[in-house]
Amino acid sequence: MNVLSFVNAFFSDSAHWHGYDGIPHRVLEHIGYSLMALGIAAAIGLPVGLLTGHTGRGGNTLAFIATAARALPSFGLLVLMFVLLGLGLLPVMIPLVVLAIPPILVTTYEAVRSVDPSPVDAARGMGMQESRILLQVELPVALPLILSGLRSAAIQIVSTATIAAYVSLGGLGRYIVDGLYQRDYEKVVGGATLVAVLALATLAVFWAVTRLAVSPGVRRSA
Amino acid sequence: MAVDRLSLEIPDRSITVLVGPSGCGKTTTLRMINRMVEPSEGTILLDGVDIQKQPVNTLRRSMGYVIQNAGLFQHRTIIDNIATVPRMLGWGKEKARERARELMERVGLDASLAKRYPYQLSGGQQQRVGVARALAADPPVLLMDEPFSAVDPVVRKGLQDELLRIQEELGKTIVFVTHDIDEAIKLGTMVAVMRTGGKLAQFAPPDELLSAPADAFVEDFLGTDRGIRRLSFFASAGLELKTAPVVAVDATAEQIAAVSTPDVPYLLVTDPEGKPLGWSEPDDLTPGDVVTERLLPYGRPFEHGEESLRAALDGAVLSPTGWAVAVDGTGRVVGVVSQQTIGEAIRSAHAEGHRAGHQTGHHTGRRTDEKVAG
Numbered sequence: 001m002n003v004l005s006f007v008n009a010f011f012s013d014s015a016h017w018h019g020y021d022g023i024p025h026r027v028l029e030h031i032g033y034s035l036m037a038l039g040i041a042a043a044i045g046l047p048v049g050l051l052t053g054h055t056g057r058g059g060n061t062l063a064f065i066a067t068a069a070r071a072l073p074s075f076g077l078l079v080l081m082f083v084l085l086g087l088g089l090l091p092v093m094i095p096l097v098v099l100a101i102p103p104i105l106v107t108t109y110e111a112v113r114s115v116d117p118s119p120v121d122a123a124r125g126m127g128m129q130e131s132r133i134l135l136q137v138e139l140p141v142a143l144p145l146i147l148s149g150l151r152s153a154a155i156q157i158v159s160t161a162t163i164a165a166y167v168s169l170g171g172l173g174r175y176i177v178d179g180l181y182q183r184d185y186e187k188v189v190g191g192a193t194l195v196a197v198l199a200l201a202t203l204a205v206f207w208a209v210t211r212l213a214v215s216p217g218v219r220r221s222a
Numbered sequence: 223m224a225v226d227r228l229s230l231e232i233p234d235r236s237i238t239v240l241v242g243p244s245g246c247g248k249t250t251t252l253r254m255i256n257r258m259v260e261p262s263e264g265t266i267l268l269d270g271v272d273i274q275k276q277p278v279n280t281l282r283r284s285m286g287y288v289i290q291n292a293g294l295f296q297h298r299t300i301i302d303n304i305a306t307v308p309r310m311l312g313w314g315k316e317k318a319r320e321r322a323r324e325l326m327e328r329v330g331l332d333a334s335l336a337k338r339y340p341y342q343l344s345g346g347q348q349q350r351v352g353v354a355r356a357l358a359a360d361p362p363v364l365l366m367d368e369p370f371s372a373v374d375p376v377v378r379k380g381l382q383d384e385l386l387r388i389q390e391e392l393g394k395t396i397v398f399v400t401h402d403i404d405e406a407i408k409l410g411t412m413v414a415v416m417r418t419g420g421k422l423a424q425f426a427p428p429d430e431l432l433s434a435p436a437d438a439f440v441e442d443f444l445g446t447d448r449g450i451r452r453l454s455f456f457a458s459a460g461l462e463l464k465t466a467p468v469v470a471v472d473a474t475a476e477q478i479a480a481v482s483t484p485d486v487p488y489l490l491v492t493d494p495e496g497k498p499l500g501w502s503e504p505d506d507l508t509p510g511d512v513v514t515e516r517l518l519p520y521g522r523p524f525e526h527g528e529e530s531l532r533a534a535l536d537g538a539v540l541s542p543t544g545w546a547v548a549v550d551g552t553g554r555v556v557g558v559v560s561q562q563t564i565g566e567a568i569r570s571a572h573a574e575g576h577r578a579g580h581q582t583g584h585h586t587g588r589r590t591d592e593k594v595a596g
Contacts, residue, residue, distance in 0.1 A: 122293030125256055125365070126307050126356070127282030140297035215297035217339030 003189055010190025021174065023194065029170035030198060033089075033161045037096035038154050044097070045104030045153075046146070053112025053142070054134045062109055066102035074099050078163050092164045099160055100153035107149025111142035143214050151206040158199045162191075172198070224250040225261070225420030235393040236411035237385075241400055243443070247420030248399045252367055255397060256282045268363070283307060286356030286364040286394075291372050292348040294340040300326070300351055301336040307359040318358075325354040328391075330384055346377035353385070357392070364396045370405065382408055403444055407432070407451065415440050429455040433575070453532035456571040458524060461534060461564065463548050463557025470494060475509040488543045491517055496554035498523055501543045523547040526556050531571065535564050 010016060016023055052058040074095040081091035115138045123137045124130075139146075162173030175191025178184070210219075225247040232238045240248040253259040254266060257278050266273045273281055294303050304322035309315070326333060329350045340348055349369060356364055370378045382405065389396060400406055406413045407428040415423040415431065417439055424436035432452035435441040441448075467486040469478055471493055481489060482504040491499045491512060500517025521540025524533035526548035537546035538561040546564065548557045 116293075116296075118289060118291050118293035119295050120293075121258075122287060122289055122352075122355075123295075123306075125253075125258055125282060125287035125289070126310070127279040128306075128310060129279060132310075137295060140295075215339070217299070217341060218297045 006186045006189035007193050010186045010193070013186075016190070026170060026172050026174055027194065027198065030158070030161055030172045030195075033092065033096070033164055033169070033171055034154065034157045034198075034202075036089075037093055037100060037157045037161070038150070040093065041097045041100035041104055041153060041157075042150060045101045045149075046108055049105045049108025049146075049149075050112055050134060050139070053109040054130070054138060056113065059109060059113070062105060066106045069098050069102045072098055074160050075163055075166075078166060082167050087167055089169065091167055092161075092169055095163070096157050096160060100157050103149050103153045103156070105149075107152075108142070108146050111145035111149070112138050114145070115141045140215055141218055144210060144218065147206060147210050147213070151203070154202050154206065155199050158202050159195055162195060224259075225254070227264075228416075228420060228422055230414055230422065230425060232395065232397060233412060234395050237389060237396040237398055237409050239398045239400060239406040239410035239413045240416060241403055241406035241410075241413060241443075242416035242423070243418060244401060246416040246418050248401075248416050249367055250420065251416070252365055252397055252399045255363075256285050256287060256365055283311060283359065284361050284363065286359075286361045288349075288352045288356045288364070288366040288369045290368045292340075292352035292369075294348055294351055294355075296340050299337050299339060300331070300343070303340065303351055304354045304358050306355060311359055321358060322354070325357055328357070328388065329354045344377075345373045346381060349373060349381055350384070353388070357388075357394075362395060364394045366396060366398045368399055368401065371400070371402070378405075385409065404451075407454075415443060429575070450532060450535070453535060453568065454530045456531040456568065457527070458529055458531050458534045458548075458567075459527040460571075461526070461531070461548070461559050461567050463526065463559050465557045467558060468492060468555055469507070470496075471499060471512050471514070473507075473509060478504060478507050478509060488518070488545060490520065490545075490547060490555065490558050492555050498547050498549070498555050501541065501545070518542055520547045523549040523553070523555070525549055525551060531564060531568055534559065535561070535568070538564055 011023075019025070048062075052062055072095075077095035077098060078091060081094050085091045112134075119137055119141075120133060123133045128137070161171055162176055164171045165173030165177040172191050172194045175187045175194070179187030179189075179191060228247075228251060230238075230251075240251055242248050250259050254261050255268075255273070257273065268281075295306070298306075301319055301322045304325055305313075305315075305318035308318040308321055313321070323333065323336065326336065331347065331350050331354065335343065335347065340351070343351065349372075352369065356366075370381045373381065386409065398406075398409055400409075406415075410428050412425065413428050413431055414425045415436075417423045423443075424431060424440045426434075426436075429452060431440070432444065432448045432455075435444055435448075464486070466481050466483065467488065468490045469481055469492070471491050478489070487503065488501045489504050489507065490501055491507070491514075493499055498520045499512075499514055500520055502512075502517050506516075519541060520543075521537045522533075524537045524546060528551070534546050534548070538544055538559070541547075544561045545558050546561075547555060548559060550556050
């Protein structure tokens, strides 16, 4: 059997579409973990990236932390957190958040740093407060790059959130982990396909958000 | 040290230009006025009050600020760019936009550009938006930091003329930084020439700067043709024009003979509407059969009364006859004038200037006094 027939077999089996272990429920679980991890990572990465980018201070420290965090293997971190904290959502969230912060933080910092300094100078010269300069002058122009950082973080989270299944949580990883254990390759390929589709859907969502949130003046001149 | 013990009194309701080579501290001086740069010592007084006495953002909102490349907000439409300061001051959206529309008209921007984004505008248009944005909250003071340096010479001339026109209408106190001495001379009511190290070399009206540079540095910075350039400050209105040696292209032999006098070696031929075609010696003119191509060039005509003696002299020098052609606003010939007559007018203008002495600098009303030491 080839991969396509595995995919076909997995999705045509009506048993896979209902109940606790059904596709809709597992997809929702997966989206839930991903959104939570992305939310936490953004809540940390965006403000820090915006502030360091605006002031221009702490760029080196940031790059160091980001590189270190990128070097951490997510699976290793998961096992470590499981050993330290036991079962639960927290040991899953920590590696996902650690994974997502570097791309968000670094691109946000770079995005704000690379904003043309003359509108910022003009805004300051006309008496705009620093917070407004950041939010109303720098952020709108930096937004496409910031969104691209969030997008790569989101893609990485979506594909890595499968590890939740290792610590007996749900999500699409369930199919892969269970399938491998049960030597049910139809399930493994089906689960992997769903992860890939979800990653593509994430790309589509970010494309739409960029269309809506970025000013036409920035989109065209960027 | 960028600026060193600079003491300047900036007159009200006029354009003061800070000019000098790069690194002379002119931009630093300008940025001290809105506290973008804080002086290490010394004070800057605005209407007699230390600018340190009010909150920095209140101070900045009371001064328009125009920079090189305009510094527009690329994510906002033109109208919202211009409405920025009124919005910051708490105006309603509609009122601010209405004000912005007014200003677009004032700086010569077409209303159809209101909803465009900055990238859709040319460099010159963007700079007009920059000026409109600075004027939006009607600040008494306007700070301009090399605003026209990044546009081509033709557009720059247009922007300069526009600024002079706006200034005539609004009477702001403008501090203008440039490295271009010609721009300084054209725009400045007073010109402060600065030298490297933030020292003031000379502070004088442009006419005086050209006629009496304070030292070798200022003289060198002014460049060549000081005498010729100074003629820009002498009006051509006093020039005595000769109207006799002008004939229409369809003139009869009698008409030509009537205007041919021994003291006029050339006749100016005009078209039936009175616009100049070229010069000819009286004997070469065949009535009813004037060959336009064979006429001598008449150079560049000057607008009598509007343009300066510099333009008149230029016209006379350009024509091989040595005569300049004076026209009115519509381009019709109002008379001709010889190099010799222009030379006499220059001499008497010099004598006039000498008698008037240096009676400049009597300014009344509100003042922008500035004393800086850095």
